[in-house]
Amino acid sequence: xxxxxxxxxxxxxxxxxxxxxxxxxxxxxxxxxxxxxxxxxxxxxxxxxxxxxxxxxxxxxxxxxxxxxxxxxxxxxxxxxxxxxxxxxxxxxxxxxxxxxxxxxxxxx
Amino acid sequence: xxxxxxxxxxxxxxxxxxxxxxxxxxxxxxxxxxxxxxxxxxxxxxxxxxxxxxxxxxxxxxxxxxxxxxxxxxxxxxxxxxxxxxxxxxxxxxxxxxxxxxxxxxxxxxxxxxxxxxxxxxxxxxxxxxxxxxxxxxxxxxxxxxxxxxxxxxxxxxxxxxxxxxxxxxxxxxxxxxxxxxxxxxxxxxxxxxxxxxxxxxxxxxxxxxxxxxxxxxxxxxxxxxxxxxxxxxxxxxxxxxxxxxxxxxxxxxxxxxxxxxxxxxxxxxxxxxxxxxxxxxxxxxxxxxxxxxxxxxxxxxxxxxxxxxxxxxxxxxxxxxxxxxxxxxxxxxxxxxxxxxxxxxxxxxxxxxxxxxxxxxxxxxxxxxxxxxxxxxxxxxxxxxxxxxxxxxxxxxxxxxxxxxxxxxxxxxxxxxxxxxxxxxxxxxxxxxxxxxxxxxxxxxxxxxxxxxxxxxxxx
Numbered sequence: 001x002x003x004x005x006x007x008x009x010x011x012x013x014x015x016x017x018x019x020x021x022x023x024x025x026x027x028x029x030x031x032x033x034x035x036x037x038x039x040x041x042x043x044x045x046x047x048x049x050x051x052x053x054x055x056x057x058x059x060x061x062x063x064x065x066x067x068x069x070x071x072x073x074x075x076x077x078x079x080x081x082x083x084x085x086x087x088x089x090x091x092x093x094x095x096x097x098x099x100x101x102x103x104x105x106x107x108x109x
Numbered sequence: 110x111x112x113x114x115x116x117x118x119x120x121x122x123x124x125x126x127x128x129x130x131x132x133x134x135x136x137x138x139x140x141x142x143x144x145x146x147x148x149x150x151x152x153x154x155x156x157x158x159x160x161x162x163x164x165x166x167x168x169x170x171x172x173x174x175x176x177x178x179x180x181x182x183x184x185x186x187x188x189x190x191x192x193x194x195x196x197x198x199x200x201x202x203x204x205x206x207x208x209x210x211x212x213x214x215x216x217x218x219x220x221x222x223x224x225x226x227x228x229x230x231x232x233x234x235x236x237x238x239x240x241x242x243x244x245x246x247x248x249x250x251x252x253x254x255x256x257x258x259x260x261x262x263x264x265x266x267x268x269x270x271x272x273x274x275x276x277x278x279x280x281x282x283x284x285x286x287x288x289x290x291x292x293x294x295x296x297x298x299x300x301x302x303x304x305x306x307x308x309x310x311x312x313x314x315x316x317x318x319x320x321x322x323x324x325x326x327x328x329x330x331x332x333x334x335x336x337x338x339x340x341x342x343x344x345x346x347x348x349x350x351x352x353x354x355x356x357x358x359x360x361x362x363x364x365x366x367x368x369x370x371x372x373x374x375x376x377x378x379x380x381x382x383x384x385x386x387x388x389x390x391x392x393x394x395x396x397x398x399x400x401x402x403x404x405x406x407x408x409x410x411x412x413x414x415x416x417x418x419x420x421x422x423x424x425x426x427x428x429x430x431x432x433x434x435x436x437x438x439x440x441x442x443x444x445x446x447x448x449x450x451x452x453x454x455x456x457x458x459x460x461x462x463x464x465x466x467x468x469x470x471x472x473x474x475x476x477x478x479x480x481x482x483x484x485x486x487x488x489x490x491x492x493x494x495x496x497x498x499x500x501x502x503x504x505x506x507x508x509x510x511x512x513x514x515x516x517x518x519x520x521x522x523x524x525x526x527x528x529x530x531x532x533x534x535x536x537x538x539x540x541x542x543x544x545x546x547x548x549x550x551x552x553x554x555x556x557x558x559x560x561x562x563x564x565x566x567x568x569x570x
Binding site for chain 1: 163165180182183184186187188190191193203213214215216217218220221222225
């Protein structure tokens with residue numbers, strides 16, 4: 001069954017929202033994501049454009065400034081909620097991982 | 110040395126890998142894409158180089174948008190920052206290139222790419238297919254129905270056979286397109302869910318696509334050639350004139366759209382204006398050609414010089430026909446008008462003749478058709494079709510049927526006379542081994558001399 005849009009975030013979605021907690025122009029997001037993940041996640045411009053467009057339409061980010069063709073964005077409350085929900089989900093996963101019998105902690109003891 | 114060349118392309122909107130590979134191969138041979146029309150792409154000469162091409166999709170983009178839109182500008186800026194240069198757009202596909210060694214891929218999220226392609230297909234690929242498919246199926250069903258009910262009529266007309274083959278190819282192509290996309294999406298979804306990439310569109314599909322297109326051109330060429338080589342040159346001319354007009358119409362429609370785009374006219378206004386131009390020109394094309402064909406008698410041998418006598422139009426220089434009113438009456442004809450129409454295929458030829466004459470102050474009307482059966486297997490179905498009953502609703506109900514008569518006075522092998530209910534009519538069907546003649550006489554019953562003359566002049570030599 002298809003996953004409801006933005007119910008969980010993919011890596012690129014997660015990092016775009018993460019970067020946009022501070023106002024940032026589109027072209028700088030890819031560089032920030034690369035630095036933040038030490039090159040582990042690369043963000044293609046096509047992917048970035050489509051995700052920014054989807055986030056704008058979903059009201060998860062907003063345009064803050066337009067200088068010539070340069071546009072800056074900032075996360076909205078809705079976007080922040082989605083980001084927090086994703087973090088919460090990841091923490092739950094980690095907690096479940098730790099509690100699950102058969103893990104490395106148990107093997108060592 | 111030519112610095113530009115144009116090439117006919119047959120890519121599918123979602124077949125992005127084929128587009129990327131094709132463009133890289135062309136660049137390696139020294140040709141860079143400059144402009145992508147719907148089917149004709151233009152390349153400019155450049156130094157052969159290793160150029161990487163990549164595409165992304167803008168589903169919300171319309172070909173009527175005055176460009177570049179704000180969204181396109183944002184995309185181009187993001188790509189430029191990543192080292193990708195905009196080449197051009199093709200439908201909703203945005204094409205970029207880079208000569209960098211290890212560029213960041215244009216798309217790094219395959220699920221998103223697949224979703225975008227599907228949105229594009231839903232908006233721009235499905236609608237045309239879902240409109241065309243019922244139409245082509247209806248036309249094909251109508252052709253198959255004619256083929257079953259009146260096989261001789263279909264096999265006797267190049268135009269009918271050609272249009273039937275075109276409907277069949279169109280239906281096959283539409284179904285193959287839809288089926289291929291459905292399969293491609295299903296496989297791509299599986300692959301992406303497993304962490305892979307969108308799958309490649311199989312070579313089988315491309316072979317079918319090019320094969321179908323090739324078949325269309327071959328059939329069109331055969332149709333035109335057979336028209337010119339046979340006795341129906343005018344059908345070939347009509348087809349070619351239609352093709353030229355259609356090309357001009359397409360150019361005019363695209364020209365209007367592009368002109369309005371350049372002038373910054375909004376998407377809605379551009380669509381309305383282009384559609385209006387399209388409809389008006391299409392009506393003018395079809396109407397103009399039909400009017401010309403009828404007015405100038407393209408299919409009946411032309412009107413020629415005429416004159417008026419007793420409020421009727423007569424031919425100044427009547428065409429020659431195999432059997433005339435003068436032959437049958439044995440009297441000089443003062444005024445006459447004649448028409449002839451010929452059609453035929455490698456299976457069957459059909460010649461129709463009409464004459465209206467003024468003989469001794471009275472009107473004399475004669476019409477007949479000669480059907481030469483070239484394919485033996487068609488003889489029986491043709492005879493069956495011609496002998497078939499016909500009912501005319503009204504009071505009283507009229508039923509046409511044929512009753513076999515003695516054929517020897519006609520010099521034929523078999524003869525049937527037409528009856529309306531129990532009343533003998535004025536038409537006969539005369540059969541020889543490879544020819545069937547249908548004739549409608551002015552005065553009935555014909556004399557033995559008239560019957561012998563008909564058999565002599567209209568029977569096989």
